[in-house]
Each structure stands twice: as structure tokens, then as C-alpha cells.
Amino acid sequence: KNEVEQSPQNLTAQEGEFITINCSYSVGISALHWLQQHPGGGIVSLFMLSSGKKKHGRLIATINIQEKHSSLHITASHPRDSAVYICAPLSYNTDKLIFGTGTRLQVFP
């Protein structure tokens, strides 16, 4: 079993829809990163969180340490949100980032 599981693997939505991407992990962590990779390949760090919730514009990230689960929400989705979203927990024991395989999101106008 992978240490990091993301769901769904692929997601299509209509512009304006509310999007949720889930990340479950099996190791103890000290923090968790959400990354966005654009179709052109560039990677942007969206959030780094270790507890609770963070909000940046239309993006919201939550984490539940006890349940080993994090979610990334996009409100009022837009075609420019189309990208691959990658969850990367930071293992407490190894101090290494463990990358999920990503969720490919396509938002259609």
C-alpha cells in the first residue's frame, strides 16, 4: 500500500463548481504540503500546514492529524485552476517529503 493516497486521480468539473481533492497518508507527519503543477510543468507550492485549516483566495486546505487526512478545496472553480494537485506529507521519522501521485483537475467553461 502506498504511504500517500490521493483521490480522485482524475477530476473534471464545470466552471463554478466546488472541488474537493483528498489525501490520506499512513505515516506520522510533521507537516503537509499541497503543490500545484500547471500544464506547462511549473510547480507552485500552495500550502504548508501542520494543523487545522488555511485559506488563500478560493483555495482552502484542511488537515486532520488524528485521521491522517488532508483535503484541498477550490471554491468557484475556474478553467485556470486546471492542473495537477500533489499532496506531500513530511514524514516525522525520516524528515522526508513523500509525494502523492497527484490529482489531475480539468475545469471546463
Place this chain on the structure above:
Amino acid sequence: DAGVIQSPRHEVTEMGQEVTLRCKPISGHNSLFWYRQTMMRGLELLIYFNNNVPIDDSGMPEDRFSAKMPNASFSTLKIQPSEPRDSAVYFCASTPPQGGRTDTQYFGPGTRLTVL
């Protein structure tokens, strides 16, 4: 700020040749990461420097790979000799002081390496 700068953006070489990838982190950042991304394995951390010192190189695949950070503003990743399985996109990222692995990472645009 110009962000993290990587060069070259694209590199095509033949098997057996030496390849050198370069990275300039954001000024003032003191942690630097080299990652490799492939379709099969996704993103993988190769090596992590803090204050120019390699802290974790356990992700470096084999002796053909080496990385250096001679000063705070420059790092290289060298592959010698290169093999077709090294074909990937190589990303460099940096974080501010005291950030290390738990701070927001700023990624460069990547170098797409193709080894024929």
C-alpha cells in the same frame, strides 16, 4: 525577485555524456532541494542542502549522480555518465532561513533532460 533560476531549460544528450544542471536559489534562501520527476515514479527528492551543506542525499540514485553547492547562490547536479533512464524533468527548489523542509518551497521552472 527573479525566483529560482534553472539552466538549461532543455537538454538533449547522448548516452554516456556528462550532463550538468544548474540552479540559482532565491537570494537569502538557505535551503535548496533537487527533485526529479518522471511519469513512472512521480516527484522524488534527490538531495537537500542547508547552508550549502548536503543534509540528505539518500535520494541520489547512484554514483553517477553528484551535487554540489559551492556557495549560497549556486548549485549543480551532475550526471556522469548519463543513461536513457535518467530522462526526466529535474526541479530545483529553495526555502527561506529556518524553513528547511517545513516551509513553503519555491520551485524553479525545471530542466527537461532527454538522454538518447
